[in-house]
């Protein structure tokens with residue numbers, strides 16, 4: 001990946017925005033891969049209280065989702081969990097958070113990360129033109145996305161990485177059915193899901 005022109009001193013940080021309902025091994029492999037196989041120094045996982053595209057869908061409270069993210073990334077000094085959107089208006093518009101993070105961390109060079117399934121919908125995001133003009137986007141491939149769904153765009157790079165057919169939807173369906181999610185989520189996340197009775201009660 002090319003070096004940024006605008007990061008003379010700052011660290012290059014990837015931002016993975018998500019509902020994380022719950023975080024799973026797909027997110028973790030994506031985040032760690034980006035932090036270690038690209039020019040990024042670290043990856044921050046930004047927990048969104050309310051995705052504009054998932055209004056009305058079942059969501060654990062944001063604090064519970066953040067806790068699961070914190071449990072999942074404990075001990076990985078390349079990854080960090082962010083609750084910056086908790087105090088911002090809902091739904092959670094990524095352009096507003098990018099502006100807020102740039103205000104808070106002027107020395108950092110941010111890169112937007114996403115799974116390939118999000119790419120076709122990106123033109124419909126708030127201020128999509130500005131998002132693409134102001135940010136590099138690194139995309140992790142995802143099963144089920146056909147190449148015609150994601151047209152090449154300047155500043156958008158799809159990394160070459162192992163496909164991970166894991167989704168939060170699938171994790172929730174397993175938990176609801178009383179099936180094990182061992183290895184699909186980290187062990188502390190599984191324990192917390194079971195202890196709290198998420199999607200069971």
Ligand SMILES: Nc1ncnc2c1ncn2[C@@H]1O[C@H](COP(=O)(O)OP(=O)(O)OP(=O)(O)O)[C@@H](O)[C@H]1O
Nearest residue numbers: 017018019020026114115140142164166167168169
């Ligand atoms: N298995 C995966 N492969 C590649 N990208 C992924 C994968 N799982 C999640 N992502 C990406 O992580 C980001 C956050 O995803 P999100 O929290 O919505 O998880 P999800 O598994 O897609 O959830 P759900 O199944 O509830 O829609 C998005 O950019 C999404 O594309």
Ligand SMILES: O=C(O)c1ccc[n+]([C@@H]2O[C@H](COP(=O)([O-])O)[C@@H](O)[C@H]2O)c1
Nearest residue numbers: 017018019048051053092093094125126
């Ligand atoms: O800013 C937008 O318009 C926008 C539209 C759709 C999704 N997003 C963000 O993208 C992230 C992943 O969204 P989703 O719907 O795949 O969970 C989440 O953080 C959302 O807030 C942002």
